[in-house]
Amino acid sequence: MILTILRAIFDWSEVWALLIPLAFILTRKNPPAYLKPVRMYVWIAFVLNIGAIVIWYRNRLGLTDLPQFLRSNNFLYNIHSVIRLLLFSWFFILLNQRFMHRVKAVLPFLFILLLLINFIFFEDFFNYAMLSSRLLATEAAILLFYCLQYYIYLTIDDKGTALEKQPGFWVVTGLSIYVAANFFIFLFYTYLLKQKLKVFAVNIWDVHNIVFIVLCICIAINFRKKNGY
């Protein structure tokens, strides 16, 4: 019984975890401008994840009254991935760190180009069977690059401001943990399913859910901070 409850909590974590930052977003008055993309991400992710979980739950109940493309939530994960990258790219640009700013400005466009090439020539965006490992892993790699350059900037910046007072520090920390843990999950997820390792793939997705909760908590911490940190 307890295991069933825990399982349900884990399965629905992609929805309820977002309620944590949402609570702080709704109560925080006048957050700094650089948190606008993060705020947008939380709202969009909340809607997309509700959709993904509802589709998953309907599939579990064996309901098939929806159109073909709505019977799989993979396309929602793909959309989520694209939106996450674009919004967090905007977030890193808004942080206004005088470091690799040209690379940071170009990367979202490069990502869109790769996205178009991939889904025009190689993969189906609305693939029923599996999500796009290529898309999600590329997104994780780019976001990881953003996070690492953020930390490098902190070490070379000579202001010596306390870490917790650095703009966006908690968001970047949550995001770096999320993308670092998920890079290999995303990279091998399709492959795991192809290799008939579905049980392992389902279990490893729990790691994704745990780090997603961590990401949500970190975003919430950042929104809780006063004085614009």
Next chain:
Amino acid sequence: MGTDLTFLVILGIAVMLLMVISVLLAVVFSQRKKNQHRIAMEKLREEQQNLLIEAAVRSEETERHRIAETLHDEVGAILSSAKLHLLGIKTVSLDERDKSLHDKGSELLNDVIHKVRGISHNLHSNILKEFGLNEAIRDFIRKIMQGAIIKATTELDDSYQTENPDNDISIYRMLQELMNNILKHANATEFIISSTHKDNELDLVLFHNGNGLTQEQFEELRYRKEGLGLKNIQNRVIMLKGTIHFAGGSEGYRINIHVPVTTSPKITPQVQSK
């Protein structure tokens, strides 16, 4: 193959997480080091600022003494000599008009001698050194209230004994400046200066019923060019490691000065003896 793949995925996740944790730790240590450096630099800057203030205050005090001595020893001596010469004139042989001019000149000369002596004593801190801060304040109040319509009261704590005369010079100069400001700008009719001394802490309160300053106005004015007096007050407060607070209410305005009286720098004026 399946075991290898699961191992690879788990290893990959572990390595990536370790990498992020390592980077985070590196950032934390680097930031901590920078923070320590920043604090050390700020402390050094503060010390340098205090040294500069101390030097400025010392040179101001030295200059006051030099001017006071020049006024007393040179200008005062010449004026006294001029008075002697004037008194040497036989007025019996003078007609009414010349006698009147002689008397007027003598009167003006007396006034000048009196004023020069007053300025010289004001600039000099002899009374402060000989009789202490409280007596110097009382004497100053007596002098500035002569002819003024303001009612002044002193309620000074006589348990305070000077431990460092240099400290007292700074406190005295601050009070001089503040009282002059009150006389010039406040249009007050009542003025009370009180002090309490406890546990090596001296608290002075200047209260008046005129138009005074609030803390915000003080903060604003002391950065203005013309606010030299207030800037000097602030410098002396910093040097004494004390605090000053301005507050206003319906009853009147109050200036609270808090000074620790044992931890003070040496600012003995360096006056060369002639």
